[in-house]
Amino acid sequence: MTSSVLTVGFDLDMTLIDSRPGIKACYQALSAETGVHIDSDLVITRLGPPLEDEMVNWFPAERIPDICARYREMYPTHAIAPTPAMRGAVAAVDAVHAAGGRAVVVTAKYEPNAKLHLKHLGIAVDAVIGDLWAEQKAVALREHGAGVYVGDHTGDVRGARAAGAVSVAVATGPCDEGTLRDAGADVVLTDLTEFPDWLAGHR
Template identity: 65%
Template sequence: MTLIDSRPGIKAAYAALAAETGTFIDADLAITRLGPPLEQELAHWFPDDQIQPVGDRYRELYPAHAIGPTPALPGAHEAIAAVQQYGPGGGAGAGASGVAVGGRAIVVTAKHEPNAKLHLEHLGIRPDAVIGWLWAEAKAEALHEYGASVYVGDHIGDVRGAHTAGALAVAVATGPCDADELREAGADVVLADLTEFPAWWRGYVADLA
């Protein structure tokens, strides 16, 4: 949960999925484990041979149930604007997972890309690009492609992705991993939340000058 607090929406989507399939899903527990791909969570509730079709159905249900209840986190709009306004000509990324740095603000997330875009459009968050379906080290693919030198995320998987890409790992303690976990995972910078990001970013860019 870097730019958005997806917990209310995901909880609603799981409730709809449980009602439709007749399978118990502890949605309150599931939303404490956000970050990894959906299939990892579904494996706790469904047999292996059902995970793919159930995952497809969840993603179909998601827009109707998850977009409306999901708010932006404090500082989300300002963080994107700071990168776009004060970028050094490189790029920054954020995960929705997270945000990346380099003159352009890109969002790289494990979410189903169309649903990630729906969230951002609904909330008026306008990054320069949105790349979905990438988790942890795999996020380095997009970070390399867009030349991101900084990646902002809320999970230890985001820290690994940043380091795999050779980017600075900036972590915000607004997701399932607390500040100590993020530091232990090797985050280069740990912020309480995105409201602290614009000031940090301006200092970072100034130091590059």
């Protein structure tokens, strides 16, 4: 779908929300329940890729589907309340709406849990599409006519480029400014507090 309406896609983890405290708490609870050691401090340094990609570091392959299902089941209890919005997140989404545009979240996170985060934090977006990573995100971005995609990971840059969208990267996650630029980001911002001014100039 193409659209003449400004549509901006946003990643979730480490873009709109600082999911580290909640994810750490959920991994700690999973570790306690299963008796399997998980270095939750290490886990939260590499957020972005799908859950399954992380779980293979701690559990044998045959257990991954059940463990991921259990983690997602535990997640609302342990991860929603401790997770704050990133600095500038609400204002960034508000800037899109103020410009007459639509804001959509496209994330690798399990969609029901992504929606819980946004509801808890009062971040009002127009659509949430979960369970998509890197180039897969381009499917949702194209479907919603997104001309801009904002994310913190090189996978987000790849998704934007695959969709033909402007890649706006924020250096608030595991990838630094140089890494994001090398991956092909069109714009790199320190954080989302810089986004409203960028958007005003972009339009």
